[in-house]
Amino acid sequence: MVEEFRHYFTKIEKLSSDELLRSAQKLVVSENTSIAKLIAHLAEMSSRKTALKLGYNSLYQYCIEGLNLSEGAVPARIHVANVSRRFPQLLVGLAERRISLTVAALLAPHLTEDNVEQVISDCAGKTRKKTEEYLVAIKPKPVFEPSIRKRPATTALDPSPRDTTAPAPAPSMSPSLSSPVLNHPPVETPKSSPSILQPARPAIFNFRFSADxxxxxxxxxxxxxxxxxxxxxxxxxxxxxxxxxxxxxxDPKKKLERRRKRQSSAKEKSRSNEVTEKDEPAKSRYVASEVSERVHDRDGYQCVYLGLDGRRCTARVGLQLDHRKPFAIFRSNDEADLRILCASHNLLEAERVYGPAFIQQKIAEQRKSRSP
Ligand SMILES: [Zn+2]
Structure with a gap:
C-alpha cells in the first residue's frame, strides 16, 4: 500500500495544475456517490438489524467500531439514512453534489412528501449556517427564557438512558414527521452535542453554554x-x-476611529511643517501601528489573497501584514505597498517570491533561535 501511494504521488506530480484540479473534482464526485450509496446500505442494514446481529449495540457503534468511520462522520450519515427510503431525493441531491452531507442531515427531519423537492432545491449550494437560517424561517424554534441553572452532575459511570435502551425516535419539529414509515422505521438517533448558538427566529438566536x-x-x-x-x-x-x-x-476598527479623531485635530496644527518621507527607502520592516490599522481597514479586515478563479480568501483571524513588493528588494513600508494576508497565504506568497527552500531554511533558523 505504501509503495502504491508512492507511485501515486509520482503520477500526480507529473500532472499540470489544470489536470490536478480536474482529477480532484472527479474524486469529489465519486466520493459523494460513495457516501450516498453507503447511506443506502446503512438504511438496509438497519431494517435487517445487521449491526445488532453482529453484536454491536447500535448501528452507530457498528459504524465506528465495525466500519472505522470517525465519530464526527457518523451522525449525519445516520440522520440521512433515517429518511432515505422515504426521500431518496436526498441521496440524489448528495450524489449530484447539489447539497452537502451536513445540509442533507439538517433537512432530513423537516421533509414531507409535499415539500421535499422544494426544500432540496431551495438549499442547493447552501452552507450549514444558511440552511439553519432557512429552516428557522420556515419553522421558528422556541426562544429560550434567560436563566442560570445548575447543571445536574453526571458521571461517566452513569450512562443516559438512550445509551442502554432502544434508540429513541428522531427528534423533529413536526410530530407528523417523526412517525416511523411503515416497514422501514428510522435507523436511529445518533448522539451529537447540541449547538451552542442556533438561530431561533430569523433575527433571534438561542445561546446555550455552561460556565463556572x-x-x-x-x-x-x-x-x-x-x-x-x-x-x-x-x-x-x-x-x-x-x-x-x-x-x-x-476592536482594531474602533482603535482606528479613535486615532483618526485624535489625528484630525493634530493634523490641522502641523500641516505647515509636514515632511514627505515617502520616497526614501525604509530602514526596517517595522510598520507603524497607525499604518497597519489603516491597511487592515482598507482591506476590510480579511485576507486579500485571490485564488486562481478569483475567489477571495475568507480568513478574518490571524491576519498578518505583508509587503506586496518584497521588502528585501524595494524597502518600502508605503501604505499602498502593504496588504493583509492570513498566515497560510503569507507563507504561500513568501515561498512564491523567495522559493520554498529559502523560506523553510528561514523558518528552521527562527525555530532554532527560539529554542534555548
Ligand atoms: Zn488567506
Missing part, C-alpha cells in the same frame, strides 16, 4: 455595577453591554 462559578459571580457583579435589577432576566442586555465595552477596547 467565577463566570457567574462576574456576571452578577457586572449587573450590580450597571445597576440592572433582575440580572437573569436581563442577561442579554448585560452581556451585550460587556461585549460593547470589550469591543470598544479591543
Amino acid at each position: 462559578m467565577e463566570f457567574k459571580d462576574k456576571f452578577e457583579r457586572l449587573a450590580e455595577v450597571m445597576g440592572v435589577e433582575n440580572a437573569q432576566k436581563n442577561m442579554a442586555v448585560i452581556l451585550e453591554k460587556a461585549l460593547d465595552i470589550a469591543l470598544e477596547k479591543k
Whole structure:
C-alpha cells in the first residue's frame, strides 16, 4: 500500500495544475456517490438489524467500531439514512453534489412528501449556517427564557438512558414527521452535542453554554455595577453591554476611529511643517501601528489573497501584514505597498517570491533561535 501511494504521488506530480484540479473534482464526485450509496446500505442494514446481529449495540457503534468511520462522520450519515427510503431525493441531491452531507442531515427531519423537492432545491449550494437560517424561517424554534441553572452532575459511570435502551425516535419539529414509515422505521438517533448558538427566529438566536462559578459571580457583579435589577432576566442586555465595552477596547476598527479623531485635530496644527518621507527607502520592516490599522481597514479586515478563479480568501483571524513588493528588494513600508494576508497565504506568497527552500531554511533558523 505504501509503495502504491508512492507511485501515486509520482503520477500526480507529473500532472499540470489544470489536470490536478480536474482529477480532484472527479474524486469529489465519486466520493459523494460513495457516501450516498453507503447511506443506502446503512438504511438496509438497519431494517435487517445487521449491526445488532453482529453484536454491536447500535448501528452507530457498528459504524465506528465495525466500519472505522470517525465519530464526527457518523451522525449525519445516520440522520440521512433515517429518511432515505422515504426521500431518496436526498441521496440524489448528495450524489449530484447539489447539497452537502451536513445540509442533507439538517433537512432530513423537516421533509414531507409535499415539500421535499422544494426544500432540496431551495438549499442547493447552501452552507450549514444558511440552511439553519432557512429552516428557522420556515419553522421558528422556541426562544429560550434567560436563566442560570445548575447543571445536574453526571458521571461517566452513569450512562443516559438512550445509551442502554432502544434508540429513541428522531427528534423533529413536526410530530407528523417523526412517525416511523411503515416497514422501514428510522435507523436511529445518533448522539451529537447540541449547538451552542442556533438561530431561533430569523433575527433571534438561542445561546446555550455552561460556565463556572467565577463566570457567574462576574456576571452578577457586572449587573450590580450597571445597576440592572433582575440580572437573569436581563442577561442579554448585560452581556451585550460587556461585549460593547470589550469591543470598544479591543476592536482594531474602533482603535482606528479613535486615532483618526485624535489625528484630525493634530493634523490641522502641523500641516505647515509636514515632511514627505515617502520616497526614501525604509530602514526596517517595522510598520507603524497607525499604518497597519489603516491597511487592515482598507482591506476590510480579511485576507486579500485571490485564488486562481478569483475567489477571495475568507480568513478574518490571524491576519498578518505583508509587503506586496518584497521588502528585501524595494524597502518600502508605503501604505499602498502593504496588504493583509492570513498566515497560510503569507507563507504561500513568501515561498512564491523567495522559493520554498529559502523560506523553510528561514523558518528552521527562527525555530532554532527560539529554542534555548
Ligand atoms: Zn488567506
